[in-house]
Amino acid sequence: MAKLILFLGLVALTCSLAIAFEPSPLQDFCVADTGSSARVNGLVCKDPKLAQADDFFFSGLHVTGNTSNPVGSKVTPVTAAQIAGLNTLGISIVRLDYAPWGINPPHTHPRATEILTVLEGSLHVGFVTSNPDNRLITKVLQKGDVFVFPVGLVHFQRNVGYGNAVAIAALSSQNPGVITIANAVFGSNPPIAAEVLTKAFQVDKSVVDWVRSKF
Numbered sequence: 001m002a003k004l005i006l007f008l009g010l011v012a013l014t015c016s017l018a019i020a021f022e023p024s025p026l027q028d029f030c031v032a033d034t035g036s037s038a039r040v041n042g043l044v045c046k047d048p049k050l051a052q053a054d055d056f057f058f059s060g061l062h063v064t065g066n067t068s069n070p071v072g073s074k075v076t077p078v079t080a081a082q083i084a085g086l087n088t089l090g091i092s093i094v095r096l097d098y099a100p101w102g103i104n105p106p107h108t109h110p111r112a113t114e115i116l117t118v119l120e121g122s123l124h125v126g127f128v129t130s131n132p133d134n135r136l137i138t139k140v141l142q143k144g145d146v147f148v149f150p151v152g153l154v155h156f157q158r159n160v161g162y163g164n165a166v167a168i169a170a171l172s173s174q175n176p177g178v179i180t181i182a183n184a185v186f187g188s189n190p191p192i193a194a195e196v197l198t199k200a201f202q203v204d205k206s207v208v209d210w211v212r213s214k215f
């Protein structure tokens with residue numbers, strides 16, 4: 001009987017892990033113990049009795065990001081790395097700043113759906129569906145508009161106004177992760193073999209070398 005209960009318990013645990021995209025909390029909160037060297041899926045909890053308001057707090061999203069870079073945008077993340085109390089909660093927030101005509105280059109979040117709202121300016125946004133269709137779903141957003149980027153899909157934003165643009169986005173993970181396509185493909189360390197990239201992109205090695213030199 002005890003073995004059966006244990007077995008059913010394991011089955012239930014496995015199923016719950018399979019259906020929940022980010023593990024559901026089993027307690028009120030799990031403020032990250034940043035001093036712990038233990039390796040778990042997420043971050044180790046500190047004693048809940050030691051939790052303070054500051055563990056659930058961040059100040060700084062009023063600050064404009066520095067967009068003086070080749071793409072003309074800056075993301076200011078507020079994930080479990082910035083708010084220890086976000087650990088295990090499956091949510092995070094970012095501020096996005098865009099210089100005129102700046103872009104947030106094509107990228108994906110392996111662990112999160114993103115919902116974005118424009119606070120200032122106009123953004124041309126889009127995402128691409130998975131193979132084989134690779135359909136581009138795109139829209140121009142104005143202040144107050146909201147758009148969703150489904151989990152894992154490649155997406156981008158471009159400031160199409162004449163002034164700066166600002167957006168806030170929420171993501172369905174405490175640690176959404178970012179894979180910027182160009183950086184991952186052309187700027188990996190060590191580099192992906194040129195033979196892979198020349199065939200993948202159907203271009204000459206000189207083109208691959210040139211693009212690589214940018215990353």
Ligand SMILES: *[C@@H]1O[C@H](CO)[C@@H](O)[C@H](O)[C@H]1NC(C)=O
Binds near residue numbers: 066067068069
């Ligand atoms: C913005 O970033 C650029 C490039 O890194 C740097 O030269 C500049 O000093 C920064 N500006 C501010 C206000 O921090």
